[in-house]
Amino acid sequence: MKVVITGASGNVGTGVLRALAADGGHEVVGICRRPPAPGPPFDGVRWHACDLGGDNAHDVLGEALAGADAVVHAAWMFQPIRQGERLHRTNQTGTATVVEAARRAGVPHVVHTSSIAAYAPGGDGPVPETWPTTGVPGSVYGVGKAEVEAALRRFVAENPGTAVAVVRPTLVAQSAASASFLALFFDPLVPGWLIRQVREGRVPLLPLPAGMRVQLVHADDVGDAVVRILRRRAAGAFNLAADTLTTADLAGVAGARAVPVPAAAMRAAVGLLWRARALGMSPGWFDVGTRSPLVDTTRAREELGWSPRFDSLDCAREQLAGLAGGTPGPSPALRRDRLVEDRRAARLT
Template sequence: MKIVVTGASGNVGLGVLRAFAADSEDHSVVGICRRPPDPVAPFDAVTWHACDLGSDDAPDVLDEAMADADAVVHLAWMFQPIRQGQRLHRTNYKGTVAVLEAARRARVPHVVHGSSIAAYAPAGEHPVDETWPTTGVPGSVYGCGKVEVEAMLRRFAAQNPDIAVAVIRPTLVAQRAASASFLALFFDPVVPQWSIRLLRDGKVPLLPLPHGLEVQLVHADDVGDAVLRIVQRRATGAFNLAADTLDAAGLAALVQARAVELPGIVMRSAVGVLWRLRLVGLSPGWFDVGTRSPLVDTSRARAELGWAPRKNSTDCAREQLAGLADAAPGPSAALRRDRLKDAGTARLT
């Protein structure tokens, strides 16, 4: 099979490439990203095309890459700078249009799109399945972008019934290799590295957390496994991807601390002040994604794909925290700490 993966050098892309590389079947994988990575595993088994999906010459690159492809896995997404909405829209919306139109021209029979649980409307305490409204988390630039693109994807599926279309909606995707990029996206420039190391080492006795916080994580390798299964089965529709639920007490126990639950509005206000002062990349909208996105039911992925996460949320959180404490870089430009310095964009924007 020939599989084209956009955003293949990123966090989720890394898990997807590892899954295809480990599969017993013979795959020809084509990777598309702005800056192709060095030829180290798993990137060394990929044919790379450099492409800015929002550029005018993207269709030519995509047409060449997608010729005779069996599936396209669209993972490319720009997360920052959220203060530059036009730039995000150019890459995320216009870029997705370019990918879908290229898939249509090449008559690719299967398209898999990487969305997020941030596309869901907030819910109560019970996990939601894939039928829950996809109206997004209010105030989240990221969530609104996912909602807009999913709506476009539904129109594409209706207009192209000969193309199988699937959507993955993972929760926070964790892995050590993403740590440096997470620091750049959310914590730089003022969160000191020593504070994260103290947290990892169990030397912070009290851990402030939003009241009632419950989260699910999923490892990049488990997302990659789900994508592989979707492609193998030419599955359609949406699939929630998440491990088990961690509450505030469970998160605190991970670092040998006691949870101090604070009103969410207080913590959100503090995040807002730091963000407006350009002291952290974490915006109030991102805080809302982390605290208001619903828990998800993964029954469909388990039943139709035979999928189950191999790492639980505690394992994911422990690996991610250790990586953050070490500022562990990934093997590509997209996973480095200086990722926001390209194209003249300073880290603080």
């Protein structure tokens, strides 16, 4: 297949690239704002530099999508979260541009990487793909993902000949995303030495939101699911997650004991620090982590034959080790210095 991937240099995109390389024989075209230098997992990828919210996006996408069998839309701008108009232009408007370019080029298969943050909070247990997708209230990310999914449903109704799949992963983990996670969520307040102390088991008590339960999924498992979708030209939504962890499980990764803190109190503290620009994590991002529902992955397992190779503890251990080491990724999108520069530039505009 000829597969075009937007956001191919990012966290999800690199997982898809590795899975396509393992599958073998595909022509892969990558689209991102800053194409990376040669090297794994980017070897063999033909790159197009493109800001999906820019004026030339239609032209760049038209060239890249010519003759494509599928487009995997994995691009999403996370920062600057304080500049909603800029995020909307890249994310919501950019997605519409990608889908329209695919329609014009006659691409028969569109795969969009959404998130469990597109779901409404709630559910007594893991929710299926039919759970309401109104987004986590107060989260720019969750509401944005929900808006894009609504637009995709309208596109499907108007273009029944195009197969459209939506993957909804939980937090996507891999060591190479660690430096970007530090820049996006923990800078500038949380020092690296403290994360190293946590990882080395030298922090005996770890404050965590009371009652929190989370699922993780590895970027390589997301990539594997996407390739399975591409092979089958599958359509519809697919939840992607590994098993469920409790606060005790999360603290245990660091050899610590969880100290339950009321979520409302912790959210208030996050809000104060965010407003003071001492923390990259906004209250909305805190809500994504604490209010997104657990998800049922039966459909992906039965229809795609998919199952995660990494369990959630594997993901948590790898991510904590990466955060402690400040592990940079192989592209500008996964580098701490570049993201910090972007944030500083945004303050000046």
